Amino acid sequence: MSSENENVERSGGTEPEQLALIRESVRKAKAPKAKPRTWRGAALAKELPVARVVVDKGVLHLDRYFDYAVPEELDEAAQPGVRVRVRFGAGARNVRDGRREGGGLIDGFLVERCAESDYSGPLAALAQVVSPEPVLDGELLGLARAVADRYAGSLADVLQLAVPPRHARAEKRTSPPAPAPPEAPDAGSWRRYARGPEFLAELAAGGAPRAVWTALPGPLWAEEIARAVQATLASGRGALVVVPAGRPAARVDAALRALLGEGQHALLTADAGPERRYAQWLAVRRGSVRAVVGTRAAMFAPVRNLGLVVVWDDGDGSHSDDNAPFPHVREVLELRAARDKCGFLLGGWSCTVEAAQLVESGWALPVAADREQVRAAAPLVRTVGDDDLARDEAARAARLPSLAWQVAREGLKRGPVLVQVPRRGYVPRLACERCREPARCRHCAGPLEARDSGALVCAWCGRDEAAWHCQECGGFRLRAQVVGARRTAEELGRAFPAVPVRTSGREQVLDTVGAAPALVVSTPGAEPVAEGGYAAALLLDGWAMLGRPDLRAGEDALRRWIGAAALVRDQGAGGTVVVVAEPTLRPVQALVRWDPVGHAVRELAERAELGFPPVSRMAAVAGAPESLADFLGQVELPPDAEVLGPVPMPSTEPGRARRPGDPPPGERWERALVRVPPGSGAALARALKSAQAARMARGAGAQAGVRVRIDPGDIG
Incomplete structure (x- = not known):
């Protein structure tokens, strides 16, 4: 270290430090840019000998281009857009701040060829051109960069989603010429x-x-x-x-x-x-x-x-x-x-x-x-609410209210009947029969579910629970909170013994069913299309979708109901839909009127009043409590940002399969929501990305990760 820098450190003054920075910037400005050369002395391409590469390293503090020298033998193949392999790390010497990093080979894309590099030291050479096929053009690269910036992510991560993996045999085939444009269609x-x-x-x-x-x-x-x-x-x-x-x-x-x-x-x-x-x-x-x-x-x-x-x-x-x-x-x-x-x-x-x-x-x-x-094309929608269920002897004895049973019986005379059940499986959720406390695993506190064999199994860790008893009241008897599609199919088979019952769900999704009378039990989104349309549809357990603690619960329930009801014949052909849900609720009323636009407009007005998305931009930041607190303390948020939380978050939601990014089972994570008004979304994304990059650069991300998600689909 020079004596001038030592004086700056000892004095702690601002003026000597500024002078040192000024001298350094002047020195760099006067220093001539070195011609590209490889540290092994390999012969370079005569024209545009520098390749600018985006490496397949999806970490935020390396979210930039790296310069490599183009060897003469790769000059013809190393064109912008091709896949390349480069040496990245110790001995590569292509990092612009001059640091040496690990030296393994890594995939990347060649973005452009340049005459010179901003880095004055020796450059590592391209190791290989994987394929001469240009797969990344400027338009796709610009879109990927825009998506990465909007979602506070890295360019490499977006390119992994945008460009499919290479298949050599497919590349060798020639593509046919483009066909002539068709004529304009009739309306x-x-x-x-x-x-x-x-x-x-x-x-x-x-x-x-x-x-x-x-x-x-x-x-x-x-x-x-x-x-x-x-x-x-x-x-x-x-x-x-x-x-x-x-x-x-x-x-x-x-x-x-x-x-x-x-x-x-x-x-x-x-x-x-x-x-x-x-x-x-x-x-x-x-x-x-x-x-x-x-x-x-x-x-x-x-x-x-x-x-x-x-x-x-x-x-x-x-x-x-x-x-x-x-x-x-x-x-x-x-x-x-x-x-x-x-x-x-x-x-x-x-x-x-x-x-x-x-x-x-x-x-x-x-x-x-x-x-x-709309009225002519939509089916007739009828409702069964809590008051109706309380007066219905059949509903108390079985899951099918009298109205639904009658509609199903009449519909089966004309064709297939669709039954939508919000949960797959047999009895996916159980509770104590005496105190209604949810039945949970003794090892990880996950929800217990009943399999076809009658065995109790934890939905999170998979352990069998042979000797369950309620921790609250000591009871030993269980009741179903939510009944799955297979159990519903079994019950309907007993109620309509002469009618075939088919199921469509995660294990086996049917694409179509015939026009013959049949009961089709399906989970939301897996409904098969019936030839000529369904004669009727029963939308059971509406409270299970409406009762989710989520901002989008009503919108999602209405979307799933309309998706099933749209497969039913219109009113003129006798199509009828029965929804088992409280008729006074807004999503149920929107279904009865077939008015999804009116429901969305009212939801938007309420969210604007409360500052909820999509009127505001929001980000979810989740991690272990110590890591999350450290991250929130370091990030420089926009002045108009509002931090909500943090609050504990469960390992997974009951009834939902694990997804990438979920907390590990048994670990305690917290989540904070960061909200900004319209116009500050880009600033929020930049701030979160910068903080995450700084955290990863100092090694904190590897030990205790923090997950950042812009515009989360589920905010509770």
């Missing part, structure tokens, strides 16, 4: 909606309309999406459709094939397998296919000359990625619509609060049918 069933034909016409003319579309119940939604895609292709542009699961993706795929024929679009889902999916993705990137239908990961599909993005059923939890930085399809497609100046269509049978906000802000226009058409 078809879009005539049922106000502004529907105008929306299609504007797309076909090369415009970029933005719409929130409330679809009428029935199977025509897939064909209507296909017509919007056809109108976009007719204008010479590309289209991207993202749906929550493989089954709706297959329906849109079939509608596009029927409307456009083969070769006009690609299907990107996990069901296709890695090789076929990567081949389809390459066809899109190469421009051979200009339309894409897929599930969540398809939101980053590199469609050329993008003219329309579509998201169906944006309230489905499958649209939110479980991997850092947890992007949501709706938000990513909004970014793409703004960046690419293309059309935007958010559709569904229901309506989320976020969709209502897009309309209220003027960012998108509503596309919906008038009330007469």
Whole structure:
């Protein structure tokens, strides 16, 4: 250390330190930039000998580009966008602050070629060009960076979601030339909606309309999406459709094939397998296919000359990625619509609060049918509330109220009847029969559930509980809090012995059922489509969905009910829906009136009054109590930020499978919510990202992690 620096340290004065910083900056400005060279003296490319690389190291304090020298033998293959392998760490000497780090080989993407590097020392050379196929262009890189900044994540993590793993055989295949654009479609069933034909016409003319579309119940939604895609292709542009699961993706795929024929679009889902999916993705990137239908990961599909993005059923939890930085399809497609100046269509049978906000802000226009058409297309909805259940002898003796039993009996004379149960399994939740205290495991305090064999098993740790007794009252008898789909199917089979009973849930999801009379017991989201529509539907245990301690409980319950009721025949064909829930509650009333938009608008107004999302931006910060307190003490939040909590959080919610990022079983974590008003969301994300990066840089993240999630789906 120089004597000048020693004086600064001893004196602690500000002026000598400033002088030292000024001299250092002047010295760096005068120092000539060294020509790129490798520390092993390898021959370099004659032109643009510096490669700027984003390494596959998803940690925030390394979220930047690194410079490498381009060896002469890799000059031709090392083009922007290709996959490369580089030496990263000790001996690499490409970190711009001059530090030496570990020296293993790591994957990355070559972003650009440069004539010189900002770093004046020797650069490590590119170790390998994995493939000459350019998979990362400037447009996809810009989108990935925008998503990383919005969600306080790293670019490498987003690129892992955006670019599928390489498959060599798929890369060797040549993609066919792009087909000629189709003709503009007829408006078809879009005539049922106000502004529907105008929306299609504007797309076909090369415009970029933005719409929130409330679809009428029935199977025509897939064909209507296909017509919007056809109108976009007719204008010479590309289209991207993202749906929550493989089954709706297959329906849109079939509608596009029927409307456009083969070769006009690609299907990107996990069901296709890695090789076929990567081949389809390459066809899109190469421009051979200009339309894409897929599930969540398809939101980053590199469609050329993008003219329309579509998201169906944006309230489905499958649209939110479980991997850092947890992007949501709706938000990513909004970014793409703004960046690419293309059309935007958010559709569904229901309506989320976020969709209502897009309309209220003027960012998108509503596309919906008038009330007469809604009433004609929707089934009749009847309710069974607490008072009805109290007076109903059949409901006290069994789970099926008299009204539901009568509707099911009449419906089975005309076709299949759908029964929606909010929980899978046999008896997934149990409580003490005497005091109603939930039955929990003695080892980890997890909820106990009954299997088909009658054995009690912990839903968290999997241990058998052979000698349970209530810790509160000492009782030994149990009762069901929530009855699962398999137990419901068993009970219905006894009530209707001559009718076949089929189940659809997590273990086995049915895609379709025939028109013959049958009872179809399904969990929410797994309802199969019935040929000709269901004659009736029973929505049981509504209190289980409405009673969740979550801000979105009412919205989610209404969305799941409408999703099931939309598969039922209309009133003119005798379609009837019975919902077992208190009829005075707002979501139940919205279902009876079939008014999801009105429900979303009222929810939005209340959240604006209380400062809840999506009116405000919010982040959830979770971790062990000591780590969380340290993080909140270090982060420099915006002046208008408000910290709520921290409060203890459970290991997992009862009835929900573990997801990435959940606290380890048995560990005590806390969570704090950070809220900012509109306009400060970007500043909040930057502050949280900077604090997390600083924490990781000093090694705290490895020992005691803190999880940051922007716009959490579940805030309690």
